[in-house]
Each structure stands twice: as structure tokens, then as C-alpha cells.
Amino acid sequence: MSLITATDLVKSYGAQDVFKGVSVAIPRQARIALVGPNGVGKTTLLRLLAGLEKPDEGRIQKARRLRIGYLPQEVSYSRSRKDELKRTVWDSCLDAFGEIRAQEAELARLERLMADPSEAEKAIARYGPIQEAFEHAGGYTYPSRIRQVLNGLGFTPDEYGRPLEQFSGGERTRALLARLLLEEPDLLILDEPTNHLDIAAIEWLESWLRDWPGAEVLVSHDRFLLDRLVDTVWELKPQGVELYRGNYSAYAQQRTERQEQHAARYRAQQEHVQREQEYIRRNIAGQNTRQAQGRRKRLERLLRDEGIARPVKERAVSIDFGQVDRSGDHVIETHDLVIGHRDSDQPLFGVPDLLLTRGECVALIGPNGAGKTTFLKTLLGDVQPWAGEVKLGASLQVGYFAQAHEDLNPEQTVLEEILSVAPRMKVSQARDWLARFLFVGDSVYKPIEILSGGERGRVALAKLALEGANLLLLDEPTNHLDIPSQEILEEALNGFPGTILLVSHDRYLINALATQVWAITRQARMLEVFTGGYETYLESQRLRTEARKVVSKKVSKRDRTSKDSRVGVRLTEVEERIETLEEALTEVTRQLEEAGNDVEQLHRLGDRYTELEADLERQIAIWERLARGEALA
DSSP: OOSEEEEEEEEEETTEEEEEEEEEEEOTTOEEEEEOOTTSSHHHHHHHHHTSSOOSEEEEEEOTTOOEEEEOSSOOOOGGGGGGGGSBHHHHHHGGGHHHHHHHHHHHHHHHHHTSHHHHHHHHHHHHHHHHHHHHTTTTTHHHHHHHHHHHTTOOGGGTTSBGGGSOHHHHHHHHHHHHHHHOOSEEEEESTTTTOOHHHHHHHHHHHHHOOSEEEEEOSOHHHHHHHOSEEEEEETTEEEEEESOHHHHHHHHHHHHHHHHHHHHHHHHHHHHHHHHHHHHTTSTTHHHHHHHHHHHHHHHHHHOOOOOOOOOOOOOOOOOOOOOOSEEEEEEEEEESOTTSSSOSEEOOOOEEETTOEEEEEOOTTSSHHHHHHHHHTSSOOSEEEEEEOTTOOEEEEOTTOTTSOTTSBHHHHHHHHOTTSOHHHHHHHHHTTTOOGGGGGSBGGGOOHHHHHHHHHHHHTTTTOSEEEEESTTTTOOHHHHHHHHHHHHTOOSEEEEEOSOHHHHHHHOSEEEEEETTTTEEEEEESOHHHHHHHHHHHHHHHHHHHHTOOHHHHHTTOHHHHHHHHHHHHHHHHHHHHHHHHHHHHHHOTTOHHHHHHHHHHHHHHHHHHHHHHHHHHHHHTTOOOO
16 A cells, blocks of 8 residues: 555645646655656645645545654744754754653663662563663664764764754754654655755765665755656646656656657647648538538547647756857966965865866865865955965956855846846847846846845856856856756756866766866865766775775785785785875874964875875775786786
8 A cells, every 4th residue: 555645636826726636646665756847836745745735626645654754945943833943953853762762761760660679570570671672672772873864964063962043944954854864754755855965965865765664755956866766756747747767867768758759749630630620621611511520520529538738848948158268278276275264263174286277177075164165265366265375377257156146136136137247238138138047027127135046046147158257166056946957057067168166066967067076075174186077086985985994894814815815915915005094194184183273284284195195095996906806017
């Protein structure tokens, strides 16, 4: 039996239908993605399935004792729930273990009674079964489970004891997600669960959801997550839900095929209709009147019962950065650069000497709060470096897409924002340009301050595409964009003839565009450079992790030499070298943390860290070859 079965759901707000005729079923262990353009009603459908709203028509049947965990896009607290904000992140997670904690309290009470001779016998008799149930439910491990989930979602130990009222809205949403994962309900309904996560946290969540035995229905703009996680896609339309089997890439291909088939059937039917109408027109008043009348009736019946709707071309943004002037070959150079705000106690991270050449696309990744935006603003000259220097190349025209869109004037209209970067453009031309970004009619007169996040993003892109920049610094450009818009932006950036420095947690976009990955390591406070695309970066991380696992197991020389004495001895030597390098990196990391604002010391330690990392990468590559049984010269 399905966990939830919904039949012919209709939902309206006022006189406007959001959707109608929605029929879906959620089987056990489902992995379902709900997709569709912004505004089609995805969040509304999730809330109906979660039981937070009721349909205007239709039925929703749920399995008995079904436990549902629902994550909204943003967590809000009503006046009656304001006291919850005074609780800590850790206390919020403890709510997931109410039964276990009740057993824990009862065991503690029984232990006290055991000291009383008159109560000891009864207490001992009760203690055993409760302790067994407590242990079976994970009573001795639940604190470590809480730490695992909080760490995975990007919370640091010093944040566990902070009250929720001290966190941002996005951080509160992450805290709720942590609690839902710990509760392990039968069904998780997640509305944009990756919105407030960095790449490391997204990858952790993806792994957790992939291994979890419960059912999942999620809305997400993360195509990488949808490809790796889901096996069914629901496409929501105003007329209902269309079901596709497979992950997001399979859905995209099937959807294109279905659209092409629909268009072909429509054209064939229209050709048939035109032929029949022509026959009827020519013969309705002649000697073949009866045949013409019969054909007209059959044609009317066909169009009434089997008429194929005209294919609707969906509105989508149209992005074109056009031709840009050629820059010099050297686009960005840094020397002894340290990133940080000079009024703070410590810098954010050190940077090895960089040389970014024309035509490259660099993905800058790292945990939230590591300093990615500060790094971009340092390159722009808006933030002074803690130390060192940045040199921009010749003939550069820089375009900057700000994550928070602070470059938009909230008091201006959409039209005025466009004219501010293209003052010679006629109003009619500006309106035509804005129509390519889905601003039509009176929407061009909307003030920036009332726009949604997605609308502001489209205004920022419309401005950026007019600036003729040959170096794009993009800070989370796909935030708030629906998947079709993300795909169009990806295509536009892929054809961009200049240079791109991209900050993003959109792994699909990074994988499609990046020729280098610059990764900020918060613990070591260093930026690492990985030549190659995102898959190359992931492979290097995988090899590093694998080598560390092998070293930690301390594989014996005897086991190695049993296959090939020379390879076995060499493999053991490499493993010992990797272990030594790991220990050295740990020590340098400790020294970096203690270096404070000693710039000379930071540079020296940063150079040492880079050398050790490079040596570690070489040893890991050697280890991989030896582990496959290859003898090295």
C-alpha cells in the first residue's frame, strides 16, 4: 500500500485555480522529485501532502500511523512559538529523541531506587527490560548521532549551545532539517533543502538521503542532487501531474521526446483537419452534400473527444552576453595574498600565488562563512587585502553579479535599473530587452524592493549582459532561479568568450563549466588550486580519503609482500610517507590557527602547507598505482 494516495486534487486561491486534476501516489521508499516552473504550485502541493492545507476538491488518503517530516523553504515562528527561539540548536535536536530520553530518565530513577533496600527488587525487575529497549533504540549513541548530523549540515561545536534566536533564517531552517533527519519519519517532504547549505553539506545530505530507508518527496533546483538521488519525477502543471521514471537527466530527455511527439501528433491532426475542412467547403452545397455533412459531424466529434491541444511554448529567459572585447592573456595575478578584513583579529585565509589566464572558468568553493564573497570583493578592490597584492590584467572590463544583489537600487524600477547601465537605450529597446528576462507589460515598472529573489536575480543578469564585460565575477548566480533558467544561464556562460570566476554551490553548473577548482579549506585557512574540472577535484578528494583510510588500517607488510614483494614493500613505504605528511599537515594547520595576524608567519606556513599538500597528492597518485599492483620504475 502507498504511504499517500491523492486523487483529483484542486486548489484555488480566490477565483484563480493553482492547479486541478492532480492525482499522485507515494510508495514506500519512494525517491520523488517535484518539478515545474516557479509559481505553478509546487509548495502548495507539498503542504497538501503534508496535511498543512486542505484541497478545495479531491481526496488524500494516508497510511495508518504515518509519520511525516516537512521542511519548508523558510522557517517562521508565530507569536505563540516565540519561546522556541530561546532554545538551543542542541535542545531542538533532542526533541527527536523524546521516547529515548523518557526511558533514560526512567532508568536514572530506577537506579536511585536500587539504593533503597525496600525498593531495590522491584526496581531491578523493571530496569532490565527498559534498559534493553533503551539500548535497542540507540539510547547510548543518540548524542553522537546528533553531533554527526549537525556537523554534516555545517554547524560547528561552538554553535550547538547558541539559541535559535541568534541564527539567521537560513540557519534556523538548517536546524529544523537536522531535527527532521534525526526523527527519521516514514516520509520526508523537503522544499528546497539545499538552499542554505554549502557544497560539503549538500554532499553529506545527499549521501544521507540516498542511504535512508524511508520515502522522500522533494522540490529542489539542485540538478546534481536530483540526478544522484531520485528515481521518479513529477512534473506539476496547472492541469495536473505528469509522471516520469528515472532521475532528472532521464526526465529532461523524456520530456523533450514527449514534447516532440505531441507536436508531431498535433501537426498531423491539423493537416487532417485542414483536408477535411477543405473537402467540406467544396462539397457542402454540391451533389456530395451528404458525404460532406457526415465528414463534418465526424470532424466535430474528433475535435471534441480526441482533439490535441496546440503545443504551448513555455516562457523562458533568453540570456546572451554577446561579443566582448578581448582581454590580455593574464587576467588575474596575486602575490603573497591574504584575504581578510583588516579590522578583524585574524585573516580568513591565505592564497598561493595565482595566475588566471584568459578563457578559463574557475569555480571557487568552500564552506559558508569561509570568505568566498570577501575574496571576490578583494579582487574587485572593494575590500583591501589583509596582505599581499592583486593585479588585474590589461583591457579588462569586469562584470560582477552580487549574491545579495546589493548593486540593485531598491528605490528604482526594473526599467530604470536597465537604463542606468544603458542610458542611450530607448525605452522601447529597454522593454524589449527586459522581455527576454520575462519582464513584460507593467512588470517593468515594479520597484526593485518588492521583487522576489528570483526576479531580482533576473534583473541583475539583464544588467550584467548589457555591460560588455570580458571578466565575470559571479557570486551564486543560480540562487532563486528555476531549473529551466539555470540551464539557459549555463548555456550562455558556456558560450561566453571571456573569463569567469564563479562562486556557486550548484554542482551541476560547476561540473559543466569549470576548468579549475579553487577550494577554501576553513580548518587550514588556505586556498587550494585543483587544475581540471569538478570531477577531477572530486576524484582527488576521493583518492585522498581512500589513502587516509588505508593508512589508518595499518596494512601489514606481510600482506603486501604476499602478492609482490617489491610492490608490497614500496606500497608500505608510500603509506608511511602519507601518514607522515598527514601528521605534518595537522601540525602546520595548528600553527596556522595560532599565527594570528603575523603576516610573515602566515605566508611561511602557507607555503609549507602548499608544499605538503602537493607532496601528499603525488604520494596518493603513487599509492593508487601500487594498490592496483603496478610496479614503478
